[in-house]
Amino acid sequence: MSTEPEVDPVSKPETVTKALPSISSEMRWWVRDILFAVGTAIIIVVFLYQPVKVEGTSMLPELRDSERIFVNKFLYRIEEIGRKDIVVFWYPKDPSKSYIKRIIGMPGDTVEIIDGAVYINEQLLTEPYVDSRFIDHRSYPPVYVEPGHYYVLGDHRNQSNDSRIWGLVPIKYIYGKAVFRYWPMNKIGSLD
Numbered sequence: 001m002s003t004e005p006e007v008d009p010v011s012k013p014e015t016v017t018k019a020l021p022s023i024s025s026e027m028r029w030w031v032r033d034i035l036f037a038v039g040t041a042i043i044i045v046v047f048l049y050q051p052v053k054v055e056g057t058s059m060l061p062e063l064r065d066s067e068r069i070f071v072n073k074f075l076y077r078i079e080e081i082g083r084k085d086i087v088v089f090w091y092p093k094d095p096s097k098s099y100i101k102r103i104i105g106m107p108g109d110t111v112e113i114i115d116g117a118v119y120i121n122e123q124l125l126t127e128p129y130v131d132s133r134f135i136d137h138r139s140y141p142p143v144y145v146e147p148g149h150y151y152v153l154g155d156h157r158n159q160s161n162d163s164r165i166w167g168l169v170p171i172k173y174i175y176g177k178a179v180f181r182y183w184p185m186n187k188i189g190s191l192d
Helices: 023-048
Strands: 049-053 068-072 086-090 098-105 110-114 117-120 140-144 149-153 174-183
Touching: 049 174, 086 149, 098 110, 098 117
Parallel strands: none
Antiparallel strands: 049 068, 068 174, 086 098, 086 174, 098 149, 110 117, 110 140
8 A cells, every 4th residue: 555645637736816905905005104104294393303494694604594404392301402502492572483593691691792702601602603704793781691591692693683682582482403404405414
């Protein structure tokens, strides 16, 4: 007796057929993926990053009119606001408008401007971001920066409407740090 299995010489090997996905099934996958992408984008914009268009020349030479930047809205929840950060905030005199300026005075500081030079607690502040053509050579009296407030200046000092004119910015009005320029294409990169 033979122990080998019997093979039918006429039978064909089995073939496996796969049903093609239906159009409705394929569309469900596309809709799901699109909704996921849109939801993720909304979460990023609402909670993390917000695109902003720069309007005006108060931050020359760092930022120019009509440039596009991303503002990190989450960063200041996990780290402190720093001196020289470029921030976007609601204008204290009209919170329907937003401004972009640089943090100069921190809570507890005394800021004084003498012939255009900025002094923090009687120490000269080095400001490599201010172009010598844009210095405002006027003097401004000392200002004490109250707790929970910041003293901000534009880099284009002789064209900037800032804390020298209207005072301090409450921390609750600061909604993010300018972190990345994405337009124009030839200037893409992180901001100082």
